[in-house]
Amino acid sequence: MNNYVVKTKDPVVIKLIQKLDERSLKGQKEYGTTLADNYTDDFFNHLLEELLDGANYVMKLKHDEANMPKETKTIVKCLQ
Numbered sequence: 001m002n003n004y005v006v007k008t009k010d011p012v013v014i015k016l017i018q019k020l021d022e023r024s025l026k027g028q029k030e031y032g033t034t035l036a037d038n039y040t041d042d043f044f045n046h047l048l049e050e051l052l053d054g055a056n057y058v059m060k061l062k063h064d065e066a067n068m069p070k071e072t073k074t075i076v077k078c079l080q
Contacts, residue, residue: 061076062079
C-alpha cells in the first residue's frame, strides 16, 4: 500500500481528494472489492453511462436556467 501524503494546500483539491476517498470506501463496502482488484466489471460501459448521465444533468441545468439562483447561473455560463 502506498503511504502517499497529500502536499497541496489548495482547499478545492483537498475537498476532491476527500470526496474520492469517501466514494472509494462506499464502493468497497457495497461491492466488496477495490477498483484495483476488480477485473469483472465493464468499465468502458460504466464510464459511458456516467458521462451520458452527466450530459443529462448539464442539459437539465441549462433548461432550468431561468429559475436558477445567480450562483448556479454563473456556473452554467462557464460550461457553455
